[in-house]
Amino acid sequence: MTDRVAVVGAGAVGVTAAHDLAAAGADVTVYDRGEPGSGSSGRAAGVLYDAYAGDVDAAIGARALERFRELSGEGDFEFVECPYVFLAREGDAKRAAAIEESAERMRRRGRDVSPLSPAELGERFPTLTGGAEAAAVAENAGWTDPGNYVSMMADRAAAAGARFETGAAADVLLDPPGVAAGGERERFDAVLVAAGAHTKRVLADAGVAVPLKPYRVQALTGGARYDGPMCYDATAGIYFRPHPTGLLAGDGTEPVEADPDAWDRTADGWFVEAIRSGLRERAGYDLRVERAWAGLCTATPDGNPLLGELGSEGAPPGAERGVFVAAGWQGHGFMRAPAIGEAVAAAMLGEEGALPTAFDPNRFDGSEEFEIAEGMVID
Ligand SMILES: Cc1cc2nc3c(=O)[nH]c(=O)nc-3n(C[C@H](O)[C@H](O)[C@H](O)COP(=O)(O)OP(=O)(O)OC[C@H]3O[C@@H](n4cnc5c(N)ncnc54)[C@H](O)[C@@H]3O)c2cc1C
The missing domain is CATH 3.30.9.10 (D-Amino Acid Oxidase, subunit A, domain 2)
Structure with missing residues (x-):
């Protein structure tokens, strides 16, 4: 039987998942209230790296960069190689210590990250003025135009058979999973909610509470x-x-x-x-x-994404199986999209263990109170 799946949200994550689902033979419908890329993905800076200190993040970052490189040159999408330097200013001992410590943890995760003394920083990167208390460079990094990635992936998804319904906000239906948009209601075997900043609202309208700001x-x-x-x-x-x-x-x-x-x-x-x-x-x-x-951007209580199927053990009230969520990137959703989209597509097609348990959305009940922590921070 062919899986009939819906993807709500045609940002970088949604179009990647849609492509991978369609390429694997699923019958895919993608919904977007605007156009592909009209959410945060079209506004992102396009900074890409795998310099993560956590093991799950480092693996996802590395896989994402691998895919970005493979796809470079398709349509208008181009991955431009460029090292990523992170540093603390002279006198900022607290962040300097954090940079040294996180660079070491990244190295232990197998990332190509090296500490740079102030002299090495000046020698290798003379455009960076102002000195530094501590610095490190991640070599596996680059930049791109995020809008071009989304267009390219949306085109690939369409070429693989995905159908796009754009220009109308979609409502997610539970029990059984489905989508209502533009006056039409359709049932699906699985629905992915990758609606970016609207994800909490879309799920709340369906009766599922998730902690996402x-x-x-x-x-x-x-x-x-x-x-x-x-x-x-x-x-x-x-x-x-x-x-x-x-x-x-x-x-x-x-x-x-x-x-x-x-x-x-x-x-x-x-x-x-x-x-x-x-x-x-x-x-x-x-x-x-x-x-x-x-x-x-979107924040979660612990800074980790909400990625997986709702309705497993400890599920938020109202959640039914077959509805997946992918959101909560703390400012790092674009650079991880090729790997996240791939993993969630595999999970929707039934592959066991495709998604990291650390990101299981059912770890929360949706009622959590939390402060928004900046995504790009080293301390
Ligand atoms: C200024 C800025 C700079 C950034 N820089 C970077 C960076 O350098 N690197 C990085 O990794 N990340 C960066 N980010 C974060 C990045 O943009 C996001 O993490 C990423 O784009 C999220 O992708 P997404 O597919 O989850 O969501 P989105 O791109 O927001 O896509 C969600 C889609 O869902 C659609 N939608 C919403 N509600 C509905 C509905 N009810 N029905 C149908 N469709 C719906 C929206 O129209 C939208 O197209 C930056 C963000 C900003 C704002």
Whole structure:
């Protein structure tokens, strides 16, 4: 029997899962309230690396980069190799210690990450000015245009037979699993909810509570050329990378819960000024803003994603089997999408052990109270 599956949300995660499901022979329908990539994926910075200190994250990061490289050159999607430097400023002993410790843990996970003394940093990356108390470089890293990844993967999914229903918000149905959209109701063998910042709302409307908070982050592009490595300055709380117009920089986390249907899409003045002064000090870069914007990320109580089938043991009330969730990336959803989409597709097709138990969504009951912790933080 052919599995009939639905994917709600055509972001990087949804289109990857849809492609892999269709390529494996499933009959796939993808729903998006807008167009593929019109959620957070189309607003992401496209910083990609496998520099994770946890074993599950490191393996997912590595698999994702492998797929990004394999897919590079398809359509307009291109993976651009570029090392990723993370550092703490002079005098920031706390973050310096954290960088040294996490770099060591990444190495133990088999990641190609090396500590850099201030002298080595200056020698290898002369574009990075301002000194450092501690620094490390991840070699397995690069950047891309996230919108191009989504378009390419959506095209591949369609070529493999997936059907796209766009322009109408979908409701998820339980018992049995199904989707209602545009006045039509369809039953499926399995439904994946990969609705980004709307995931909590979509599941709540179906009667399932999950602890997930959307929050604003920001990015901008600058018009002057930048040819250095990607860099995360943990002390300043900013990151930047080369970009076709010159440079892309970001962070600007606002750690308060945002309404996914009513949030400010424009960047804040304080964010632009923080990036301006950070770039001047860290890269001698004179910022001329080309474009600045905000977008939404999603936080969970423990910083790990909600990834898996709802309704197993300890399930949130109302959940039925056959409904899967993939959300809660703490700002790292795009770079993990090729691996996450692949794993959730395998799980939906019945492969045992395809998903890490640490990310099991049933570890919560949905009533948890928690503060939003910034995703890109080393301390
Ligand atoms: C400024 C910024 C910079 C970032 N930089 C990076 C980065 O460098 N690296 C990184 O890894 N991550 C980054 N992120 C995070 C990244 O964007 C997300 O983690 C990732 O894109 C999430 O992908 P997704 O497919 O889960 O969700 P989304 O891309 O948000 O896709 C969800 C989709 O669901 C659709 N949808 C919602 N509700 C419904 C409904 N009811 N019915 C149908 N469709 C629905 C939406 O329209 C949307 O297309 C950044 C985010 C922002 C905002």
